[in-house]
Amino acid sequence: MVPVLAASVFLLLTAGVYLVLQKTLLRVVIGLALVSHAVHLILLASGRQGVVAPVLLPGGGIEGVADPLPQAFVLTAIVIAMAMTIYLFAAMAALAKSGERMEVEPVPDSDEAHAPEAVQAELEGRVTRP
Amino acid sequence: MSLALFFLLPLATGFLLFLWQPAAALSRRTSLFVSIVLIGWAFAITAKCGDGEILVHTFGNWPPPFGIAFVVDRLGAIFITLHALLLFVTLVALRPETHGEHTVRRALPLLMVATSGLFGAFMTGDLFSLFVMVELVLVSSYLLIQIPGAKRSLVSAMPMIVINMSASALFIAGLGVLYGICGSLNIADVIERIGGAPHGLRLAALGMLVAAFATKAALVPLCFWMPATYPTLTAPVAALFAGIMTKLGVYALLRISPLLGHEPVLLSFLMWLGAFSALLGVLAALSQYELRRLLSFHSVSQVGYIVFALGLHTVFGTASAIFFALHHSLVKSTLYLVADELERSNSSRDLRQMDFRRPGSIVLATVFGVAAFALAGIPPLSGFFGKLAVFWAGFGSREWIGLALLVVASVFTLASMLKIWRFAFQRRPVERETVPTPISTFYPAAVLMAAALIVVFSLAAGPIFNYVFEAAEQISGISGLMSGDR
Numbered sequence A: 001m002v003p004v005l006a007a008s009v010f011l012l013l014t015a016g017v018y019l020v021l022q023k024t025l026l027r028v029v030i031g032l033a034l035v036s037h038a039v040h041l042i043l044l045a046s047g048r049q050g051v052v053a054p055v056l057l058p059g060g061g062i063e064g065v066a067d068p069l070p071q072a073f074v075l076t077a078i079v080i081a082m083a084m085t086i087y088l089f090a091a092m093a094a095l096a097k098s099g100e101r102m103e104v105e106p107v108p109d110s111d112e113a114h115a116p117e118a119v120q121a122e123l124e125g126r127v128t129r130p
Numbered sequence B: 001m002s003l004a005l006f007f008l009l010p011l012a013t014g015f016l017l018f019l020w021q022p023a024a025a026l027s028r029r030t031s032l033f034v035s036i037v038l039i040g041w042a043f044a045i046t047a048k049c050g051d052g053e054i055l056v057h058t059f060g061n062w063p064p065p066f067g068i069a070f071v072v073d074r075l076g077a078i079f080i081t082l083h084a085l086l087l088f089v090t091l092v093a094l095r096p097e098t099h100g101e102h103t104v105r106r107a108l109p110l111l112m113v114a115t116s117g118l119f120g121a122f123m124t125g126d127l128f129s130l131f132v133m134v135e136l137v138l139v140s141s142y143l144l145i146q147i148p149g150a151k152r153s154l155v156s157a158m159p160m161i162v163i164n165m166s167a168s169a170l171f172i173a174g175l176g177v178l179y180g181i182c183g184s185l186n187i188a189d190v191i192e193r194i195g196g197a198p199h200g201l202r203l204a205a206l207g208m209l210v211a212a213f214a215t216k217a218a219l220v221p222l223c224f225w226m227p228a229t230y231p232t233l234t235a236p237v238a239a240l241f242a243g244i245m246t247k248l249g250v251y252a253l254l255r256i257s258p259l260l261g262h263e264p265v266l267l268s269f270l271m272w273l274g275a276f277s278a279l280l281g282v283l284a285a286l287s288q289y290e291l292r293r294l295l296s297f298h299s300v301s302q303v304g305y306i307v308f309a310l311g312l313h314t315v316f317g318t319a320s321a322i323f324f325a326l327h328h329s330l331v332k333s334t335l336y337l338v339a340d341e342l343e344r345s346n347s348s349r350d351l352r353q354m355d356f357r358r359p360g361s362i363v364l365a366t367v368f369g370v371a372a373f374a375l376a377g378i379p380p381l382s383g384f385f386g387k388l389a390v391f392w393a394g395f396g397s398r399e400w401i402g403l404a405l406l407v408v409a410s411v412f413t414l415a416s417m418l419k420i421w422r423f424a425f426q427r428r429p430v431e432r433e434t435v436p437t438p439i440s441t442f443y444p445a446a447v448l449m450a451a452a453l454i455v456v457f458s459l460a461a462g463p464i465f466n467y468v469f470e471a472a473e474q475i476s477g478i479s480g481l482m483s484g485d486r
Helices: A002-020 A025-045 A068-097 A116-123 B003-020 B024-050 B074-093 B101-123 B127-145 B151-182 B187-196 B199-216 B225-229 B235-260 B264-286 B291-311 B315-346 B361-376 B382-396 B400-425 B445-459 B461-477
Strands: B055-058 B069-072
Touching: A002 A025, A025 A068, A025 B151, A068 B127, A068 B151, A116 B315, B003 B024, B003 B055, B003 B069, B003 B101, B024 B055, B024 B074, B024 B101, B069 B074, B069 B101, B074 B101, B074 B235, B074 B315, B074 B445, B074 B461, B101 B127, B101 B235, B127 B151, B127 B235, B151 B187, B151 B199, B151 B225, B187 B235, B199 B235, B199 B264, B225 B291, B235 B264, B235 B291, B235 B315, B235 B461, B264 B291, B264 B400, B291 B315, B291 B382, B291 B400, B315 B361, B315 B382, B315 B445, B315 B461, B361 B382, B361 B400, B361 B445, B382 B400, B382 B445, B382 B461, B445 B461
Parallel strands: none
Antiparallel strands: B055 B069
16 A cells, blocks of 8 residues: 555656646646645555554454544645645635736735835725735 | 643634634634733743743653653744743734725634644644644635635745645655654654664755745745745735744754754755845845835845854854844844735735825834834844854854855845835825825834834743853754754
């Protein structure tokens, strides 16, 4: 079981890292989701018994039983990762609404060129949202 | 008072404010009240921990290695108090009149949730719940970044989110391997068991954790999310973040420092990372013209000092790291609050467009002077004691090259403060096409409070250092692996 897990971690991680390094925002988000799947598998593998072993067997013996704690960890981590992915989609939606291209852009350098009124509005929280 | 309430009170307040959506002024008053209660609590537990007591709260009465426990020792108590104080100052500074009704209403629930996450992180005795708490803080910070709503804040939020999510992935992977070799993630338990673990896996696990925490602490090659985002954050929130968010990474490093004793490679790596961050951070800061970006590159440099001292792995080094972290939080928050006033009165974030024009600027200039001197390490102020302690620790460990880097960085720190002074406080008003909106009243309350905190901290440097030293002994005492103090 461990080689299969290791191979899937490898695949997910390479695909994820490749996608995170892309310029399109959607690919970055999917890449992050893949990376988090990969690390969840690592966390799952720390339970030692492989991914198919149950946490409880009839009769209550501890032989061949998986450690339940990593599974609980992974559940928590999956929920967090899902929430983050949803948040990223929401952030992308906000960018799309404000008419931005859905790409990773260099951070604007300084607002030297911006009008003082606009900056002032921004600093005082008076920006009208799209 | 149960420790769980420390976590639950701000969380409940956050959700209440979110669901109730009261007017900004009422929401602010509620949060201020809660933060005063939190300050009282924080001082109470700091006093309790000062006697060497370790407060424990086990959830569901499961004994520690099995259940989740909140454990507060001196280190945790110090950081809890620091955050409670900074939160109060931030809430005083964040007013609907100056930062907008909408901003305040949106920011307050998130600040409360972030507070509960930070308290949880400072209290937890378990690495996995540390991860959960850190995520709680990060989610609220992602949302806080987007509050200003301008194009730039949406765009500049992306690098922070992507980099921090990658760091979180490393964090989980490190935890997975650590659990695999130790069979537990309770910090005290891991410290006991890690000695017998195989070398390679141990190095991999701790290496991933160190990389994750170094990203959250914003050390040099991993720091660029911070200068990208902090200039666009709502300013008082940025003050809180600059004070405490990078310290979350430092705190996590302090917590796992007894583990790192098993892998000296990682310790010397951290030390060098710290020394180079100190130098490169301040050089980057010196080249900036945008005020808050300059200050955030500065944080990179100052966190470098902290991590250098931590990497020495002596009790004195750890103590000076904690002391420096406290000093830097207070000073950097003050500077951000001053920056907020400067930006709004000049209608620009750029130093080149600032001038000395506003009535009441004398107060602001004095506060800036105090904070800048403290940061540069001019004697009666806290920065002097902090740097003295860090340098002393470096002398004790004979790290001459690292020390030389820190001394050079220290000179440039003064230079970069002089740069802000020259642009923002020394220039006569320049002619402009548009006159910026005058700000009717000047409430320096938050700024003065922050400056008062610096002065009190400087005056009480002796007792505080003793407390911090005992905290360092306490965390290293668990392992008994750190070399003796010199």
